[in-house]
Amino acid sequence: MNAALITPFYHPPVRGNAVTVDRIARHLAAVGCTARVHALDATLAEEILREVRRSPPDIIHAFHAYLGGRVAREAARGAGVPYVITLTGSDVYEALEDGRRADTLEVLRDAAAIVAFHKCVRCRLSDHHPSLAGKTVVIPQGVEPPGEKFQWGGECFDGGEVVFFLPAGIRPVKNVTFPLSPLAELHREAPQVRLLVAGPILDLAYSARALSEIERNPFARYLGEVGREAIGALYCRADVVLNTSQFEGGMANSVLEALAFGKPVLASFIDGNISVVKEGKTGLLYRGEAEFLEKARMLVRDESLRWHLGANGRQLVREQYAPGREAAAYEALYRTVVTKAD
Missing domain, CATH: 3.40.50.2000 (Glycogen Phosphorylase B;)
Incomplete structure (x- = not known):
């Protein structure tokens, strides 16, 4: 064939x-x-x-x-x-x-x-x-977990930080600026909160605005495009992986990769995410900023919840994907x- x-x-x-x-x-x-x-x-x-x-x-x-x-x-x-x-x-x-x-x-x-x-x-x-x-x-x-050969080139986040990681191409549908406002509030409560964003620039006008907003928040950092041979290190370091998309075609590679690495997922309540992220089992889903903040706060405060969601996600990927x-x-x-x- x-x-x-x-x-x-x-x-x-x-x-x-x-x-x-x-x-x-x-x-x-x-x-x-x-x-x-x-x-x-x-x-x-x-x-x-x-x-x-x-x-x-x-x-x-x-x-x-x-x-x-x-x-x-x-x-x-x-x-x-x-x-x-x-x-x-x-x-x-x-x-x-x-x-x-x-x-x-x-x-x-x-x-x-x-x-x-x-x-x-x-x-x-x-x-x-x-x-x-x-x-x-x-x-x-x-899903195939990507590689882990990543050079941090700066802060290594080994001082007890809780890292939220958003892997996404920088374009409107990925809505990468959404978590900035609720995480800024959470950062005031819990200064250890950090946000990492990694992905290629796919829309120049949107990217200019998005990266400017990220730069205005000291807890957030845009890492640029990280190759497949390296991005696994970011999944490994992440405490929570985000998907903030406005829609997905069924299931995002990034969500499946997060689950493969045993990481809890906090994702927007859309068809593509609810097809994989089962509330309270393999991750958490949110509708709007208030619910995002509430569930992000839960994940920061409860390490056992993060472990439980991550373990279930890894098992799901092994069995079905x-x-x-x-x-x-x-x-x-x-x-x-x-x-x-x-």
Whole structure:
């Protein structure tokens, strides 16, 4: 089985789409499926179309219905092969709601299959577009803990600090400035509180405002983009990992990575987070600043709660989110789609 994977983003490699596609491609090889990645942030769509026509795969697999899906649809027509779409978040929560709606729906209607990371995303799609329900399947994300070779280059936080860590690309949907106000209040109560933010700058205008706000708070620090070979050290040092996103495509890599490292998660109450973070079991969920502050305070004061949530999260990842299991599910889907197309 040969698959062409089309992703809108592959550079920088720490971005969510890049982490997901790289993991799936590598583990597909282990289950006997050759996967070639075509990245739209490195190659023009026209060149990808030419490459696919020159050497047609058995199946095309695109990530993000609008960004990757439109290229996959055209490539599939030119090569005479089926294509599948993995929903990644903004396609469901934005592109199906704005001026991109018609194009996105065309891509989804023509796809042989649609993959959601969790049933909450499948339900959202089928509630709005019932005709797509029959070909939408759920394949949970896998997770691989990133590396730990990180040089702190300054403060090492070994004086009893309680570190909140927010790994996220700096763009509006990640809402990285949200925790500053409640954590500032908590820092006045508990001076040991710190906030670390790490991730690539993905929106220049938003990043300028966000980094300026972070700099105005002495307990907070932006570390820039930290590579996959190093960011694990930040998870190891963190006492709590945050996800403040306004939406996620089913489950964030950062949340799964935090759980893999046995860290408690404090996350926004959105579909993508509640699919993994179970209140009081693998983490805590918040709605608004007041609830964030209340639960952050609980985590600062109660080390045993942090340990309990982290231990449960690590066990959950081991049982349900193995990357080999994810790849095997995709390979089985490919075979089903290709068999039907023959």
